[in-house]
Amino acid sequence: MSYLNPSEFVTKMIDAGESKTFMSTRDTVIRAYMAGAILALAAAFAVTITVQTGQPIVGAVLFPVGFCMLYLLGFDLLTGVFTLVPLALLDKRPGVKIGSVLRNWGLVFIGNFAGAFTVAVMMAIIFTFGFSTTPNEVGQTIGTIGEGRTVGYAEHGAAGMLTLFIRGVLCNWMVSTGVVAAMMSTSVSGKVIAMWMPILVFFYMGFEHSVVNMFLFPSGLLLGGDFSVMDYLLWNEIPTVIGNLVGGLTFVGLTLYATHYRTGAPRNRPVVQQDVREDIQSKVNA
Known part of the structure; x- marks a missing residue:
């Protein structure tokens, strides 16, 4: 591999x-736009499979195809740049400032949202035959997802917000592991296998991914979901973005940087009797 x-x-x-x-x-x-669009198509694909088979694990197993495609094509997700870009600042690379990090994050957010929203509109047209009929079964399911993961959290107040945040943290722990996994190998097969595993975990566990949600929730609104734009922003997207930032940066970026790049000084190895005998013998032989 x-x-x-x-x-x-x-x-x-x-x-x-x-x-x-x-x-x-x-x-x-452009790269962020295409990443958002491809991941949105993968989410629509996974939901369709889940509805048609009745087996969420099947949708989760196949969802990573979109993630693998977009990273092999060199596109960028917000969750990935949350993890990678700050490391250049931490390493004091010349010219990398806080402003340049925030600029990258802002542009990638805009591009991801635009790409995901484009696919949301396209899929809404497909699910409703150009808004001429009620949504089909897949469209209704997406609308239900939007309700359950906005007003569903709001019903629990602060506990719901905490749960949402933690799901965002755990999500980008896994997703950023997938981003890093693409760098573990120089072969396409090695990259795909390494990326596939953590992305499967995140999707099946129902963790909150800010870019996937840029598709699911606008789609839900277009398809008649019973929640508002403000519900989506306050009770999903904003806390999810913050959770994704914390999860990717702390559990992936900083930990790998600290232990594999800025490694700690090794402890002094204790001298044991065997070492003393070997040292004496080596001097005798010399």
């Missing part, structure tokens, strides 16, 4: 974060 050891792929993570801060606005937005 052409595996790279951790010190090698962590260096690649920092290099990738640095390159993204200097990328042109045009390229940043």
Whole structure:
């Protein structure tokens, strides 16, 4: 699988974060737009499979196809840049400032949302025959998802908000692991296998992914879901974005950086009797 050891792929993570801060606005937005669109199609695909088979695990097993495609094509998700870009700032790469990190995050957010919303409109047209009929079974399911994961959280107040935040944290722990996994191998098969595993976990467990939600919730609103734009922003997207940032940066980016790039000083190895005998013998032989 052409595996790279951790010190090698962590260096690649920092290099990738640095390159993204200097990328042109045009390229940043285009790559983010396409990432949002492809991931949205994968989400629609997974929901369709789940509805048709009645087996959520089947949808979860197949959902990572979209994630693998977009990263092999070199596109960017907000969840990924949350993890990679700050490492270039932490490593004090020349020219990387807080402003350039925030600029990248803002542009990727805009691009991801635009791409996901484009697919949301397209799929809403398909689910309703151009808004001429009521949504089909898949469309109704997406509307239900939107309600359950907005007003459903709101019904529990602060406890619901905490649950939403933690689901966002756990989501990007897994998703960013998938982003990093793509750097663990130099072969396509190795990259795909490594990416597939954590993405399957996140989707099946129902964790909250800010970019997937950029598709699901606008779709739900277009398809008659009983929640508002403000419900979506306050009781899903904003807390999810914050949770994704915390999860990806703390559990993936900073931990890998700290232990594989800025490693701690090794402890002094105690001298044991065997070492003393070997040292004496080596001097005798010399």
